[in-house]
Amino acid sequence: MTELQIKDLHARTPTTQILNGVNLNVRSGEVHALMGPNGSGKSTLSHVLMGRPGYSVTQGEITLDGVDLTGLQTWERAQLGLFLVLQYPVEIEGVPASSIFETSLLSPEGDFEENLHHVRQEAEYLGIPTGHLLRGVNLDMSGGEKKRLETLQLVTLKPSIAILDELDSGLDIDGLRVVSNRIERLTKEDGLGVLVITHYNRLLEELKPDQVHVFVEGRIVVSGDSSLADELESDGYEKWMPSTETSVALGGLS
């Protein structure tokens, strides 16, 4: 059993305070959905959890099985079992996915060829042509192809906890189904814990979250079961947003 604990997390960029006290626990096998309006800080949360340069934690803590992550490099967090599927996976010329599998500390030990055979099988299941593994990662790939490749890395590198930042953006209906089915199987069979950031219910219909959290202005304002996602789908975020009058008043004060 692995547990990612986020306690009273505050973080900022050099110019802006973005996270304002996030509290969340994600355990093995659980699926948590994080939903919120644009600009509420969801992607920032995923980057701060993964230790992306450019953000600083000003208060609170992040632990994985009790180990404090805040002082660790990104790859050290990955080595401990944390994984991030990026909203916009970057293209890297001349670095094929196969090189990542070869170099990653998360790759299973043992015969490389055997591991690669496993990678190819998973790629086939996810509908990724073998050629995509050999050319520069994400290079000249469509949004959907990139997300399939992200999922392949998730499936083969086998982290304990995965953050999926808008995995569904760019994926077509068939792609979404195959990718989410495979991730759901990971949660059931391998006990993967998932924090999924999304704007749409469709991914959640496949992934079936245990909890849904509404994220506004850098913190979770309400949590509930999957019915909360349905409510958001019909009513939007308005009821969770700070009232316009308050904003105006604050604006007046400043």
Added chain:
Amino acid sequence: MYTPELVQELRGHEWLRKLRTEIATSASGFSHPSREEEEWRYSPIDKLELGRFTPVLSKPLIMPNDAKKKSDGFHTISTVDGYLLSHDQLDTYDVHSVSDLEEPIEFETPADMLGSMNLAFSPDPVLIRVPRGSRVDLPLIIDHRWEKESAACFPLIRIEIEESAEIEIVEIFHHAEVDSLIVPETKIVIGNGSNVNYQQVQNLGPNVWQLGTLDVSVGQQANFHGAIAAIGGSYARLKTNCCLDGRGASGKVSAIYHGNGDQVLDFRTHQKHVARDTQSDLLFKGILDDESTSIYTGLIHVHNEASGTNAFQTNRTLKLCDRAWAESVPNLEIENNDVKCSHASTVSPVDEDQRFYLESRGVPTLDAEKLIVRGFLQEVVSSLPVEAINGWIADLFNQKLDTRATYGQ
């Protein structure tokens, strides 16, 4: 020290001795290169003290113990301190020590002091002739090695390829722990309809200064595919002239380089389109670490007669360290309207997003940077012209990259 009297001590027939004396005499009229001149701009040439280096006046007696090391699968020519040491002789090409030739051969008049010094002081110019229609079956390796300390060495290689011939040439400037000045000149004349692949590997020792020239002229419907791999030297300069002389000629020149410590790697290129329907494509990519510097200045010159020219020029440099410095100056000079030309130049640090991406997959920072660097160079590495030697070149670069113990310093 570099006097007309001194060249008299070099071996050769009367015509060569006379030529050397004439050139050495006229060279005294050339001024010492200065960074005030455009073609030496950014360079540390003002620090050159010619008097520190002594021309090598007799053939070194030491046989380099590994001169034949890579001879399997290749034809070889070996030089030491600019002297021809040994060579294979085949039906498909001839090799001559110009000092042994009774009949004069023609050398172009040198344009500057370095060209003059090379021609005057080259102790043993080498002439390689590939006859018409010849197909040289294996790559020809020209090994340059260095033995004498504080020497001024002037290797001069002239390769004449007649019509409809094919050859692959690899010229290697080997590593040696000497403190020398090397002024090499390689001239390749490619006849009509011939195909030449040429790879230069510059792996000189860390204290060596190189002031080199590679001069190529490409005939009608002929193809030159050349590449430079540069990792050695203290200040290592190579001036590459690729002149497209015949209609339909094409010249592709690429380079990869890796500087570290306080190395200065200096590349000057000239793509000269003289004839119609000619094509040139240049791609130089390099990485810089520590306090190293790279200099790239390149000119595409399309002459008035050269309609139908396609010419491209790209220089990209990746800096692994804030203290590294890159100058990159591409230029165009176009005298004809019917041309397609482009030039591009970038100098950038390792992309933070790419590094973060790889790290988030469990790749440690140093390995992530190495992956990014290898990927960056891959575009050139994957299309180097002499396939048989590509693995060795990739290993040289990997070894240098593997000496890197820290990142982002």
